[in-house]
Amino acid sequence: MAGAVQSGNFSKALPMNGGHGLYSYSKNSTYQVIVAVKDLITEAIAEKLDICVLSSSNTICVSDMGCSVGPNTFVAVQNIVEAVLNKYQSQEHDHSSLPELQVFLNDHALNDFNTLFKSLPPNRNYYVAGMPGSFHGRLFPTDSLHIVHTSYALQWLSQVPKEVEDVSSPAWNKGRIYYSSSADQTVKAYADQFAGDLDCFLHARAQEVVGGGLIILMVPGRTDSSPHTRVFSNISYDILGSCLVDMAKLVWILKPP
Template sequence: MIHESIAEKLDIEKFSPTSNTFRIADLGCSVGPNTYIAMQNIIEAVEEKYKSKGLESQLPEFQVFFNDHVTSDFNTLFTFLPPERRYFATGVPGSFYGRLFPKSCIHIMHASYALQWLSKVPEEVADKDSAAWNKGRIYYSSAPVEVANAYAAQYAKDMDNFLNNRAKEIVAGGMLLLIMISNPDGIHRSQMGCGVMYDKVGSSLVDMAKEGLISEAQVDSFNLPVYTASPKEVICLVERNGCFGIERMMTTHPQLRNDDNVDEQICSMSMRAALEGLITEHFGSEIIDELFDRFHKEVAGFNLMDSRHKKGILLLLALKRK
């Protein structure tokens, strides 16, 4: 989809003829090899675009900006940069919900598995005096509607900030390529596969509180800053923002290719990789092994791939700056 979007929609004719540098940014890059693969795919697609326009002699040099929070391990990221890469690498620390770059300097921005992370937990869900207080839970999937609405409102605010800032930074004719975890239209939040897993982490924490290993107050004050929007929600927010046009959209169900149970060890390791930092910051590192041992037992024999929970999808969006 990314290759096709660049081939059909990237307006290289609008780019400044005096600049021979093509700038790409990966937002929420983390430290693993996925970011290198994604950047190489984009570069190959851009080179093909230039060649298709008869501009092979004008192929630009590439500069890639790797962005993530200031706490990200940029040393590891740059230690393992591919030696055969065809780009100049730069690190840009900071939240992608704020400004990261000067005006009109980036040609393509990419974000994969990043925009489900909110800028912060909605304040109402940790307020004992609020109807949205999320007592005894760490997520909104099985919570009352007031909690879900608080999460949705925070997501809408974050997306508006994200799109406004990207519109300032992307050049005319440039593109924003997003790969997002999504909840299918018409599926209740309680049936989201990721939500079921987060709930099981939450129930493990509740059990530990009942046994006195952690306090109940600690559990009540801990909520995950994650929201999974439906395609309809995302489209509505992009259109309401008005800075970008939707050039291409596709949903995919990669889990549907797997009819087997999800291996509980892989599931446990994946959840630990995603959540350990947040949990350690709130509860301390001493509980981590015990928590994920319990979580492992919770998911043993649980069929995440049954018809109720394998509805989770990926939403792929190609947006162009207006």
């Protein structure tokens, strides 16, 4: 008998701004890493995707996790679909035996899936379905996915580490939203949270992805030789954090609680 599907509330959902307005994700997110890594993805699929193992099924199932509202997810998915079809063609599969592709677009349930689905490329050569829920837990049945892709989403933590909000803890972050200029204990609290979240993600995918399948993870990082205080994105989060604190103080002065 199959066990119950574990679809618990794994992460705090803070999805991107939906719609296509001035401040929407769709109007402010073009050209992230997706275009830059196209060749790497094509190469990984050509070299590592084991189509001998996958050939038992004529449907290749792909999931983009943390897809948001587009348009980047469509570029990523199209790259993957083309790379898979090229791989089959290069291995002399005739056109009639090319696989069909089923793509599951995943994000938190609060993501603006309506905008996402309304913007789907009209001439796409794959089937699409939404998969709401946190990628920190199980989303798919066992051995049901062939390729998992995630870009610029895995660094979203499931929660702010408790210690950084606790004034009595050495990891207390003094109201800051980031750790670039914080004590080592604060940095460690964030690093531990990320390690735990990544573990949950990999544990779930290990059960969902078939043997011979592929997981493609795109996560921003820094080299060992660049300290947190020197990384541009970290510095910008500090500036953003201090602006948010100023705005909160202003609201408090104009409209005290």
